[in-house]
Each structure stands twice: as C-alpha cells, then as structure tokens.
Amino acid sequence: MNAITAEGLVKTFGSGEKAVKAVGGVDLVVPEGTVVGLLGPNGAGKTTTVRMLTTLLAPDAGRAVVAGHDVVREPQAVRSKIGLSGQYAAVDENLTGRENLWLFGRLYQLSSKEASKRAAELLEQFNLTDAADRTLKTYSGGMRRRLDLAGSLIVRPQVLFLDEPTTGLDPSSRLDLWDVIRERVAEGSTILLTTQYLEEADALADDIVVIDHGVIIAQGTADQLKAQIGGERIEVIVHDPEALGKAEQVLNLGSGGQCLRDDHTRKLTVPTHTGSKGLIQVIRDLDEAGVGIDDIALRRPTLDDVFVKLTGRHAEDETQAETAQGRAS
Amino acid sequence: MTTDVAPTAAAPSRVGLNQAFADAMTITWRNIRAGWRVPDNQIYMFIQPIMFVLLFAYVFGGAINVPGVDYVDFLMAGIFVQTMAFACAPASVGLADDMQKGLIDRFRSLPMARSAVIAGRVIADLVNQLIVLVIMIVCGFIVGWTFHNGFGQFLAAVGLLMLFAFAMLWVGALIGLSVGSPQVAASAGLIWLFPVVFMSNVFVDPSSMPSVVQAIAEWNPVSAIASGARELFGNQSLVQSEAWPMQHPVAAALLWCLLIIAVFAPLAVRKYKKASSK
Ligand SMILES: Nc1ncnc2c1ncn2[C@@H]1O[C@H](COP(=O)(O)OP(=O)(O)OP(=O)(O)O)[C@@H](O)[C@H]1O
Ligand SMILES: [Mg+2]
Numbered sequence: 333m334n335a336i337t338a339e340g341l342v343k344t345f346g347s348g349e350k351a352v353k354a355v356g357g358v359d360l361v362v363p364e365g366t367v368v369g370l371l372g373p374n375g376a377g378k379t380t381t382v383r384m385l386t387t388l389l390a391p392d393a394g395r396a397v398v399a400g401h402d403v404v405r406e407p408q409a410v411r412s413k414i415g416l417s418g419q420y421a422a423v424d425e426n427l428t429g430r431e432n433l434w435l436f437g438r439l440y441q442l443s444s445k446e447a448s449k450r451a452a453e454l455l456e457q458f459n460l461t462d463a464a465d466r467t468l469k470t471y472s473g474g475m476r477r478r479l480d481l482a483g484s485l486i487v488r489p490q491v492l493f494l495d496e497p498t499t500g501l502d503p504s505s506r507l508d509l510w511d512v513i514r515e516r517v518a519e520g521s522t523i524l525l526t527t528q529y530l531e532e533a534d535a536l537a538d539d540i541v542v543i544d545h546g547v548i549i550a551q552g553t554a555d556q557l558k559a560q561i562g563g564e565r566i567e568v569i570v571h572d573p574e575a576l577g578k579a580e581q582v583l584n585l586g587s588g589g590q591c592l593r594d595d596h597t598r599k600l601t602v603p604t605h606t607g608s609k610g611l612i613q614v615i616r617d618l619d620e621a622g623v624g625i626d627d628i629a630l631r632r633p634t635l636d637d638v639f640v641k642l643t644g645r646h647a648e649d650e651t652q653a654e655t656a657q658g659r660a661s
Numbered sequence: 662m663t664t665d666v667a668p669t670a671a672a673p674s675r676v677g678l679n680q681a682f683a684d685a686m687t688i689t690w691r692n693i694r695a696g697w698r699v700p701d702n703q704i705y706m707f708i709q710p711i712m713f714v715l716l717f718a719y720v721f722g723g724a725i726n727v728p729g730v731d732y733v734d735f736l737m738a739g740i741f742v743q744t745m746a747f748a749c750a751p752a753s754v755g756l757a758d759d760m761q762k763g764l765i766d767r768f769r770s771l772p773m774a775r776s777a778v779i780a781g782r783v784i785a786d787l788v789n790q791l792i793v794l795v796i797m798i799v800c801g802f803i804v805g806w807t808f809h810n811g812f813g814q815f816l817a818a819v820g821l822l823m824l825f826a827f828a829m830l831w832v833g834a835l836i837g838l839s840v841g842s843p844q845v846a847a848s849a850g851l852i853w854l855f856p857v858v859f860m861s862n863v864f865v866d867p868s869s870m871p872s873v874v875q876a877i878a879e880w881n882p883v884s885a886i887a888s889g890a891r892e893l894f895g896n897q898s899l900v901q902s903e904a905w906p907m908q909h910p911v912a913a914a915l916l917w918c919l920l921i922i923a924v925f926a927p928l929a930v931r932k933y934k935k936a937s938s939k
Contacts, residue, residue, distance in 0.1 A: 411771060418770075420763050421763075422763035422766060422767035426699055427691065431691075431694065435690075436771065438684075439772075439777075
C-alpha cells in the first residue's frame with residue numbers, strides 16, 4: 333500500500349505575464365511506513381506540493397491520494413489522518429504552550445480530558461514542560477518551532493507532513509527531532525519531509541526526491557543518488573604552491589591520470605576505489621616524493637555534490653544567499 | 662524520551678452539526694482567552710467604554726445647554742451605537758492576524774468544521790461586545806442616564822444594539838479577510854467608520870448640518886440604530902426629520918441590520934473560502 337500517490341500535480345500562481353508555475357507536474361509515490369525527503373532550494377515548489385497534499389491548496393491539474401483518500405474529493409477524511417507542521421510555526425502567540433496543544437487536540441476531536449493529557453505528554457516529549465504555562469510571546473524561535481511540531485503529533489497521524497521541520501533548531505533539538513521522527517516511523521507512520529539540509533535527507537529519508545523549479549530532477553535512495561556522481565575521492569591540500577606540479581604528477585601516476593588540480597586552494601583531487609587503503613597509499617607516495625601536505629581527506633560524495641551535478645548550483649549557497657537577502661529587505 | 666501513546670483521531674468523513682457547534686465553541690474559547698491577554702483589547706474593552714461615557718457626559722453634556730433638553734439623556738444611546746459600530750475592529754484585526762500567522766491554514770489541515778473559524782470569531786466578539794455594552798450601560802447609570810420605557814423595552818434596545826454589533830462583525834470579517842495584514846485592518850480597514858459614525862445623529866441633531874450631509878445623516882444606518890435605541894430606551898430624540906427612517910426608527914434599524922447581514926455575511930464566508938484555498 334502506498335500512503336501517498338500523486339500524479340501530475342500542477343499549480344500555477346497568478347496569470348498572464350506574471351504567472352509562476354510553482355509546481356509543474358510532480359509524481360510521487362510514498363510507500364507506507366517510509367520516509368521520503370523532498371529536497372530543493374528556495375522556490376523549488378516544496379511548500380506548494382505539501383500544501384496540495386494536505387488539502388490546503390487545490391491542484392490545477394493532476395490528482396493525489398493520501399492515506400487512501402483523494403485530497404480534492406475527500407479532504408475531511410484526509411485531514412483526520414494526517415499531521416502537518418508547516419514551514420512557519422502556526423501557533424497562537426497569546427495562548428500558553430499547553431493551551432495551544434489543548435486547542436489543537438480538541439480540533440482533532442479529542443475530548444477535553446484526552447486533549448489535556450496529550451498536551452502534557454507532548455510538552456514533556458519536546459522538553460517544553462518548564463515553559464508550558466507561559467504564553468508563546470515569551471518563547472524563542474526554536475521553542476515555538478518545537479511546539480508547532482508537537483501540534484502535528486497530537487493524534488498518531490498515518491501520514492505526517494513536515495515542511496522544513498528543523499529550520500531554526502539548534503543542533504541538539506535537531507537531533508531530538510530526528511529521534512522523534514524515527515520513533516514515528518517505527519510506529520508505522522509515513523513521513524514526507526521537506527528540507528534544504530542535505531544531510532537531513534540523508535540521515536532520515538529512505539527515498540529522496542530532488543525538486544527544482546517545480547519539477548522532479550532526480551529520485552532515489554541516498555546511495556543511488558550518490559552513485560550518480562561516482563565514488564569516493566581523496567582530497568589533498570599541498571603545503572607549498574611550488575610543489576603542486578610535482579604532487580600532481582605523483583597522483584596522476586597512481587590514478588591513471590585522473591587528478592584534478594585547483595591552484596587557488598592548492599587542492600588536488602583523485603578518485604579512489606579502495607577507500608582508506610588508497611588514502612594511505614597517497615600519503616606514502618607524496619611522502620616519498622617529499623611533498624609536504626597541509627590536509628588530506630577521504631571524501632564521500634554528499635547530496636550537495638548530487639545537487640550541484642544536477643542543477644549546476646549549490647543548494648545551501650543559494651539558500652543562504654536568499655535568506656540573507658530576505659532578512660535585509 | 663517518553664514512550665508515546667498517541668490516541669488515534671476519530672475519522673469523521675462528514676462534519677455533523679454537533680461537531681460544528683463544538684468546534685465553534687473551541688475557537689470561541691480560544692479567541693476570548695487569547696484576546697483578553699492582548700493589552701490593546703483590554704483597553705478597548707474596559708478602559709475605552711468607561712472613558713467615552715465619562716468624557717461625553719461631563720465634557721459635552723455641560724457644553725450643550727438647551728433649555729428643557731437633557732443632553733446626557735440624548736447622548737448616551739449614541740455612544741452605545743458608536744461603540745457597537747466599532748465592533749468590526751476586533752473581528753477584522755483578529756482574522757487578518759490569523760491569516761497572516763498561518764493559523765487559518767493550520768485549522769484547515771485539522772479534521773474540524775470549516776465554519777468554526779468564522780463562527781468562533783463572531784461568537785467571541787459578540788460576547789466581548791456584550792460585556793462592553795454592559796459596562797457602558799452601568800457607567801451611564803452612574804452619570805445619571807436611565808431608560809424610561811420599562812425593562813422589556815430596555816432589553817429590546819440592548820437586543821437591537823447587539824444585532825447592530827452582529828451586523829458590523831460581518832463587515833469587519835470581510836475586511837479582515839481581504840486586507841492581508843492586521844496593521845492594515847486596524848488602520849485602512851477602520852478609517853471609513855469615522856465619517857460614517859459622525860455623519861449621523863449620534864452626537865448632534867443633523868438639522869445643523871449642510872443639507873447634503875443632513876440627507877446622508879437621515880438615511881445613515883447608524884442614525885437609524887441610534888434613533889431606534891433612543892425610542893426603545895425612551896430617551897429624548899432631539900431629532901426633527903421627515904425622512905422615513907427617522908419617522909420609523911425601530912423598523913428602519915432592524916431593516917438596516919438585516920440588510921447589512923444579508924450582504925456582508927455571505928461575502929465574508931465566500932472570501933474566507935476563497936482566501937483560505939489559494
Ligand atoms: N501564494 C502564492 N502566490 C504566488 N506565488 C507563490 C505563492 N506561493 C508560492 N509561490 C511561488 O511558487 C514558487 C514555489 O514556492 P514554494 O513556497 O512552493 O517553494 P519552496 O520550495 O517551499 O521554497 P522555500 O525553500 O523557500 O520554502 C515560488 O516561486 C513562489 O514565489
Ligand atoms: Mg517552503
């Protein structure tokens with residue numbers, strides 16, 4: 333059984349000259365009990381896709397079935413089976429943490445007593461018990477984010493949608509949240525999460541869908557995606573710029589002429605198939621040739637490499653640039 | 662980490678009337694509870710009504726000295742009406758705020774009755790508005806105002822004022838859902854109310870106004886509500902006019918309220934459906 337099936341989802345905002353095709357024909361299949369990471373830079377269409385799958389936005393074309401129900405024809409049935417934590421914390425500033433969760437619990441049709449009990453459990457689980465009876469005005473951004481997430485876990489959702497759940501969390505809260513997500517999966521929930529953190533998709537998702545400009549540009553497990561750009565590499569930073577040429581010769585000899593050279597950073601890169609053995613070999617060769625090195629590392633391809641390969645851009649660079657811009661304006 | 666025993670939600674495929682009511686009450690609770698914590702609202706609800714009654718009674722009340730006319734007796738219903746007209750403020754600011762903060766989206770992703778967001782807003786504001794009205798009436802008694810037609814008609818007047826507040830709430834809801842930010846709702850969304858309230862018989866007899874303004878004042882719904890309330894309270898009306906609404910103020914007031922509701926409630930509901938599905 334698939335928890336989410338989407339076929340040809342399209343959403344265009346505006347019309348005429350100013351029309352923006354936010355999502356241009358997205359197909360998704362998420363088997364029950366798995367985690368799918370929707371990965372893409374700003375404006376890729378992640379939030380728009382999530383909003384269509386969670387009944388908040390009617391698609392212009394295509395259809396989607398979530399937890400066995402069509403999102404357009406049976407939205408209410410879908411809503412009772414999903415949890416959503418949107419990109420921006422949607423909580424009531426003037427209620428306390430406990431009151432917010434009680435409110436959401438009631439609206440999930442729990443009795444008042446059940447809702448109170450559930451609120452207390454979630455506050456504890458998200459380390460918010462101390463702040464439980466303060467209004468959200470006094471919460472930090474990360475606390476608010478955690479409360480928002482707690483709100484999406486009131487009932488045990490069959491399908492959980494998390495739109496950039498860890499943006500704005502400190503490293504330890506982030507790891508805690510990863511645990512919560514894994515716990516949910518162990519209980520049988522299906523999760524669709526969007527993220528701009530490549531390592532997050534790598535750590536959590538069974539399957540990764542890379543989306544850019546509203547279309548899927550790659551799909552597969554982290555390993556499959558990494559395989560697309562080849563295996564491991566060894567990176568060497570040579571101490572003396574003068575020795576760069578000599579070092580390059582040595583590495584070319586060992587790798588059959590595949591060494592890449594970057595004069596500016598004094599960096600040489602060679603592919604390797606033998607992992608740490610290859611690393612040791614390179615260190616020996618360079619030592620014998622008398623080349624001093626500042627740094628050497630065995631580098632596994634990251635999803636960022638995949639991203640650059642597929643889009644020609646760095647996912648995180650762009651994100652940071654746009655975030656900085658957003659703040660400045 | 663604690664072991665997790667999340668309950669599974671009931672899975673309603675269709676929202677029944679009971680649930681719609683329960684959800685509306687939940688949202689009402691939220692709006693009242695959260696609203697009362699906002700200093701602006703506390704001032705609006707508790708300080709402003711008292712201040713208005715005292716200011717108008719002691720500043721204007723003494724200034725206008727017509728023999729045989731008790732200005733406070735005339736004025737008080739006008740102040741009540743003015744305050745009820747501004748009932749659209751909390752509704753519009755509240756809804757605009759919920760839209761902007763993404764709460765409306767969150768509510769829409771929950772298995773709750775969709776009507777509850779607006780219903781809960783309207784009910785909460787009606788409760789708040791009733792409290793404001795009671796405070797003003799008590800203050801009115803303190804400064805020497807009273808009603809003269811018996812308790813039944815007094816209650817009818819209160820009912821009329823609340824009906825007017827209810828009508829204005831829908832106007833506010835439409836504005837709040839249209840403007841996109843609570844700041845705009847609180848400024849541009851309200852500014853038009855001042856001419857509407859002042860070009861009426863709320864504070865003075867319109868016969869002193871230029872003839873065009875006078876005609877507007879005679880047909881202004883606010884004038885009809887004020888005259889209607891004065892008639893029911895048995896207060897002096899001061900107003901001399903041949904215009905139909907001024908001759909039949911209670912009927913005119915009721916008609917105006919129903920008309921406003923008939924126009925603005927469906928518009929607001931439509932706007933809510935549209936705004937929340939874009
Ligand atoms: N309500 C809207 N009206 C007009 N354009 C919109 C609207 N919502 C999204 N867009 C546009 O659709 C595109 C996709 O937006 P979306 O929010 O889905 O991106 P995203 O992948 O979630 O980005 P981010 O990482 O910044 O959250 C963007 O170009 C955006 O400007
Ligand atoms: Mg987004």
